[in-house]
Amino acid sequence: MEQQKLPNSTAIIVLAIFSFVCCCVYGSGIIPAIIALVLAGGSQKIYNADPQSYSNIGIIKIGKIVAIIGLVLNIIVIGLSIWMISTLGWDTLMTNDPVLIQEKMNELLGQ
Numbered sequence: 001m002e003q004q005k006l007p008n009s010t011a012i013i014v015l016a017i018f019s020f021v022c023c024c025v026y027g028s029g030i031i032p033a034i035i036a037l038v039l040a041g042g043s044q045k046i047y048n049a050d051p052q053s054y055s056n057i058g059i060i061k062i063g064k065i066v067a068i069i070g071l072v073l074n075i076i077v078i079g080l081s082i083w084m085i086s087t088l089g090w091d092t093l094m095t096n097d098p099v100l101i102q103e104k105m106n107e108l109l110g111q
Contacts (some may be wrong), residue, residue: 003055006047008039012063015039019067027078028069036067 015036022029043060049056084093090106095101 003010004053006043006054007015009056009059009063010041012036013059013066015038016063016066018068019074020066022045023070023077026081027074030074031088032066033071033074037071040064040067040108081094 013036015032017031019029019031019036022032040060040063044057044064047054047057047060087108088101092104093099
């Protein structure tokens with residue numbers, strides 16, 4: 001019997017890479033990372049039920065690893081964004097004045 005490809009393997013790898021790339025945009029890649037992990041979990045269950053029938057489990061595993069990395073990076077970016085907004089204030093960050101932001105940071109650090 002010829003081996004088949006697991007379903008959603010292309011979607012998993014594309015969503016995982018997209019989540020990794022989008023982590024710099026205020027953590028907007030968290031949703032694609034979660035979707036990639038859910039799809040990878042479903043494909044993993046299909047593979048575990050009948051491993052001899054499927055051939056591309058490596059792509060699923062790579063997609064899952066990249067999605068986990070993307071998820072962690074997105075969570076870090078969201079945490080840093082919340083920290084910056086709570087410490088510096090929304091008005092300071094939206095002025096785009098690097099001198100004002102530097103003065104606020106020096107105030108917080110006691111310099």
